[in-house]
Amino acid sequence: MLVMLFKRIVAMALVMLVVSLILFVIFETDKLAVAGKVLGPYSSVEQRELWLSQNGYDASFSTRYLKWVGNAVQGDFGSSLQLKVPVSEVLWPRLFNTGILALCLFSIMIPLSLTLGILAGMKEGSWLDRSVSTLSVFTTSIPEFASATLLTAVFVFSLKWLPGTSAMSDGFEWNQMILPVLVLLMYDFGYVARMTRASMAEVMHSQYIRTAILKGLPYWTIILKHALRNALIAPFTIIVLQLNWLLSGVIVVEVFFAYKGFGKLLLDAALFGDIYVIEACTLVAVFVAVFSQFISDVGYTFLNPRIRFS
Amino acid sequence: MDERKLGKVHAAIPDMLQQVKKGKLSRREFIINSALLGLSATAAYSLVGLKEFGIPAAHAQTPKKGGTLRVSMQVQEMTDPATFDWTEKSNVARHIGEYLTMWGEDNVTRPYLAESWSTSDDLTEWTFKLRKGVKWHNGDEFNADDVIFNFTRWLDPKTGSSNIGLFSSMVESFDTGKKDKDGKAVMSKRMIDGAITKIDDYTVKFKTSSATLSFPENLFNYPTMIMHRDFEKNGKDFSKKPIGTGPYTLEEFKIGERAVLKRTGMPYWGEKLDNPYIGGPVFLDKIQYVDHGKPGPTVIGAYASGQVDAIYAFDIAQQQMVESLPDTTIYTASSSITGVMRMRVVEKPFDNKKLRQAVQACCDIDAFSKLIFGGRANVGEHHHVAQIHPEYFELPKPKQNIEKAKKLLAEAGYPNGIELTMAIGNTSGEWQTQVGEILKQQAAQAGITINLNVMPSAKFWEIWDKAPFGLTEWTHRPLGVMVLGLAYRSGVPWNETGYNNPEFDKALSEAETIADPAQRKAKMEKVQKILQEDAIMVQPVWVPSFALANNKVKGYTAHPTRYHLYHKVWIDA
Numbered sequence: 001m002l003v004m005l006f007k008r009i010v011a012m013a014l015v016m017l018v019v020s021l022i023l024f025v026i027f028e029t030d031k032l033a034v035a036g037k038v039l040g041p042y043s044s045v046e047q048r049e050l051w052l053s054q055n056g057y058d059a060s061f062s063t064r065y066l067k068w069v070g071n072a073v074q075g076d077f078g079s080s081l082q083l084k085v086p087v088s089e090v091l092w093p094r095l096f097n098t099g100i101l102a103l104c105l106f107s108i109m110i111p112l113s114l115t116l117g118i119l120a121g122m123k124e125g126s127w128l129d130r131s132v133s134t135l136s137v138f139t140t141s142i143p144e145f146a147s148a149t150l151l152t153a154v155f156v157f158s159l160k161w162l163p164g165t166s167a168m169s170d171g172f173e174w175n176q177m178i179l180p181v182l183v184l185l186m187y188d189f190g191y192v193a194r195m196t197r198a199s200m201a202e203v204m205h206s207q208y209i210r211t212a213i214l215k216g217l218p219y220w221t222i223i224l225k226h227a228l229r230n231a232l233i234a235p236f237t238i239i240v241l242q243l244n245w246l247l248s249g250v251i252v253v254e255v256f257f258a259y260k261g262f263g264k265l266l267l268d269a270a271l272f273g274d275i276y277v278i279e280a281c282t283l284v285a286v287f288v289a290v291f292s293q294f295i296s297d298v299g300y301t302f303l304n305p306r307i308r309f310s
Numbered sequence: 311m312d313e314r315k316l317g318k319v320h321a322a323i324p325d326m327l328q329q330v331k332k333g334k335l336s337r338r339e340f341i342i343n344s345a346l347l348g349l350s351a352t353a354a355y356s357l358v359g360l361k362e363f364g365i366p367a368a369h370a371q372t373p374k375k376g377g378t379l380r381v382s383m384q385v386q387e388m389t390d391p392a393t394f395d396w397t398e399k400s401n402v403a404r405h406i407g408e409y410l411t412m413w414g415e416d417n418v419t420r421p422y423l424a425e426s427w428s429t430s431d432d433l434t435e436w437t438f439k440l441r442k443g444v445k446w447h448n449g450d451e452f453n454a455d456d457v458i459f460n461f462t463r464w465l466d467p468k469t470g471s472s473n474i475g476l477f478s479s480m481v482e483s484f485d486t487g488k489k490d491k492d493g494k495a496v497m498s499k500r501m502i503d504g505a506i507t508k509i510d511d512y513t514v515k516f517k518t519s520s521a522t523l524s525f526p527e528n529l530f531n532y533p534t535m536i537m538h539r540d541f542e543k544n545g546k547d548f549s550k551k552p553i554g555t556g557p558y559t560l561e562e563f564k565i566g567e568r569a570v571l572k573r574t575g576m577p578y579w580g581e582k583l584d585n586p587y588i589g590g591p592v593f594l595d596k597i598q599y600v601d602h603g604k605p606g607p608t609v610i611g612a613y614a615s616g617q618v619d620a621i622y623a624f625d626i627a628q629q630q631m632v633e634s635l636p637d638t639t640i641y642t643a644s645s646s647i648t649g650v651m652r653m654r655v656v657e658k659p660f661d662n663k664k665l666r667q668a669v670q671a672c673c674d675i676d677a678f679s680k681l682i683f684g685g686r687a688n689v690g691e692h693h694h695v696a697q698i699h700p701e702y703f704e705l706p707k708p709k710q711n712i713e714k715a716k717k718l719l720a721e722a723g724y725p726n727g728i729e730l731t732m733a734i735g736n737t738s739g740e741w742q743t744q745v746g747e748i749l750k751q752q753a754a755q756a757g758i759t760i761n762l763n764v765m766p767s768a769k770f771w772e773i774w775d776k777a778p779f780g781l782t783e784w785t786h787r788p789l790g791v792m793v794l795g796l797a798y799r800s801g802v803p804w805n806e807t808g809y810n811n812p813e814f815d816k817a818l819s820e821a822e823t824i825a826d827p828a829q830r831k832a833k834m835e836k837v838q839k840i841l842q843e844d845a846i847m848v849q850p851v852w853v854p855s856f857a858l859a860n861n862k863v864k865g866y867t868a869h870p871t872r873y874h875l876y877h878k879v880w881i882d883a
Contacts, residue, residue: 036772039470046496082387082565083387083565083566084387084389084565085565090566149607152607152611156611156614156615157611157614160615162615163612163615163616163617164608164610164611164612164613164614164615164617165602165608165611165612165615165617167567167568167600167601167602167612167617169380169567169568169598169600169617255603255608256607256608257608257611258601258602258603258608258612260566260567265566268566271766271767271768272766272768273768273769
């Protein structure tokens with residue numbers, strides 16, 4: 001087990017290194033373009049060259065790369081060109097905000113979609129199964145921008161129950177979280193519910209469940225003691241991977257509701273060409289992706305002892 | 311007011327007054343022009359028998375003091391006012407720092423930190439008297455050294471301020487003595503010796519190399535905010551050390567999130583003035599700007615649910631939604647904001663005048679105002695001078711002529727049509743893409759295919775003056791000659807078309823040097839005709855400036871350039 005963990009961590013570090021190299025090549029090979037971004041479109045070549053030599057860009061590519069990686073590991077990503085503050089000053093609070101959004105979403109979505117998925121998967125083809133499946137397909141197929149508009153039209157403009165944006169300009173307010181979480185929930189719960197349902201249905205067809213039924217065990221004992229653990233393996237992976245999706249998938253929701261999260265930061269940086277923020281955000285996103293993969297692998301072995309890593 | 315009591319004024323003013331009496335000059339034109347020449351706005355209004363703008367009627371409600379005004383607007387960095395490139399940046403700063411002059415909804419230039427000004431008959435010497443007793447927030451007294459410090463800074467290319475273009479008549483080019491890689495001399499710009507003279511602690515004289523009627527007006531352009539003389543010593547960061555002369559200071563500032571302004575606690579010097587925009591008591595305790603992103607549905611959502619009381623601007627796509635909002639007033643100001651679909655005459659295929667004329671002939675100018683702005687916008691006539699400019703000369707309206715366009719296209723050497731690509735950055739909203747779409751449809755009838763290359767605005771600003779064909783937004787300027795001099799005179803920094811026509815330059819210079827608006831108007835006929843004939847742009851519409859606020863917000867006005875100045879705004883709670 002320890003060897004497996006060690007190997008995984010080494011692999012993670014390697015992936016991060018490769019991604020960081022690709023990022024650096026994309027954004028910082030053309031030094032003059034970097035200076036142009038910093039000094040603005042009206043700057044002269046002379047000014048740009050001066051800035052480059054003042055900021056250590058005269059060093060070789062590999063030296064610059066190593067220095068950049070070293071700083072990044074210590075959390076120093078440079079300064080944002082657009083916001084004029086160190087990247088870490090905006091990155092962590094924004095990531096924290098998206099974390100709050102994810103926590104709210106998961107605390108509702110996981111119980112909801114697992115319950116619905118299990119109920120639907122217990123008896124394939126039952127009315128409960130059909131209604132859960134139809135509802136899931138319906139909500140998942142509405143894109144976030146459409147459901148956000150719809151929910152805003154109903155709850156903000158017509159009923160006037162909820163605030164229209166979630167900028168939290170006077171500190172954290174719970175009612176500002178409702179609409180963003182609702183939109184994400186509508187989009188995401190159906191997917192997890194359907195995966196759980198499929199997994200549950202498969203388990204219910206397996207021979208050991210049939211044996212248990214034939215043995216005459218009570219129905220709920222079979223479900224809770226025998227079926228559930230095996231049925232949860234697939235949804236577990238899916239749920240951990242949702243973390244990943246959230247980092248980029250929330251862009252639409254964060255922009256629509258002016259929520260100051262990671263997605264909005266990444267989008268603003270991409271539109272502005274704020275290279276140091278883009279580099280930092282990408283590294284963080286890749287780290288979350290690799291790390292969630294790691295968690296799901298480890299969790300997998302706990303849930304299913306048959307799976308071993310060689 | 312009796313004109314005999316005028317005293318010593320600029321020589322052109324009595325003549326102008328005669329023209330008003332004979333009906334040759336409108337009263338509004340008289341007010342705008344005489345104010346530029348140094349006559350006080352109050353005197354100008356009363357000479358032609360009009361009530362001054364913004365003076366409240368006797369039955370008006372008594373304003374209430376206190377409260378916070380919450381406004382949705384993008385909160386951008388605010389480091390150095392001299393390098394501001396977005397109005398939004400200046401809107402937060404404008405409540406802290408102040409300008410030498412100001413103009414509001416009525417386009418009349420009034421004194422601000424300057425007490426008064428006068429100009430020589432040839433409009434090349436401007437003497438500004440400064441206000442006494444104005445205190446900076448650190449207790450220092452405002453004086454001529456502050457003004458000289460700012461001008462010196464603006465006109466130094468190292469600062470990177472666009473003001474160097476605005477005051478180009480105070481700047482000269484010189485050879486730095488260095489050579490570039492190709493062996494050509496490296497040129498730079500510097501302030502002309504003697505361009506600024508300190509007469510005494512409260513008087514400054516400016517000398518320009520050519521007549522510059524717009525000089526006082528330029529001093530309210532958003533990057534011309536007057537900073538404390540120690541701005542550089544204090545670290546050159548206005549958002550960290552916001553020392554101004556205005557009624558507010560910065561309480562909180564988070565880029566991309568919010569900016570909160572609160573009263574300084576010092577008595578405000580401007581309360582003694584009788585200026586309708588800044589004089590008298592300041593009412594609001596706090597002004598809070600909240601960033602909900604660019605104008606769009608999110609901003610309207612924030613407003614509709616009462617999270618803000620007013621919004622900076624809304625996209626025209628939300629017009630209907632906005633009109634259905636309860637307890638809301640939409641404020642409109644006519645402006646000379648416009649989208650210029652300009653062609654770089656130094657690049658193929660746009661070096662071909664017949665081709666440019668063909669593109670222009672495809673354009674049906676009426677369609678743009680109708681389809682995009684519900685008929686609320688003035689039509690443009692491809693010469694970048696607006697109906698609201700005092701020197702606008704009325705030429706016959708350009709008409710769409712597809713047959714003519716086809717003929718011109720064939721003569722240009724493209725009998726089978728041509729494919730062109732137009733760069734669009736939507737720098738101030740989706741209307742720019744819509745303008746491009748409409749021209750695309752119209753040009754298709756003549757066999758001209760226009761591909762729209764829509765890009766993020768930051769990307770667009772990298773190529774705005776390089777793209778062979780592109781739509782550039784030009785902001786409002788109260789005089790037509792101001793923008794023509796900035797954008798179409800040979801060799802000026804913002805000449806994005808590469809246009810170089812000595813005949814045009816000469817005609818424009820002639821128009822600029824004339825203080826008399828009626829005579830200037832006559833001179834503009836030639837200027838406008840040359841621009842139309844050379845077909846360097848398709849410019850079919852003037853974009854109105856919209857803002858909206860809740861009805862409990864009183865004293866709100868729309869400014870033609872969306873400048874915020876909330877001294878007279880109050881909340882009827």
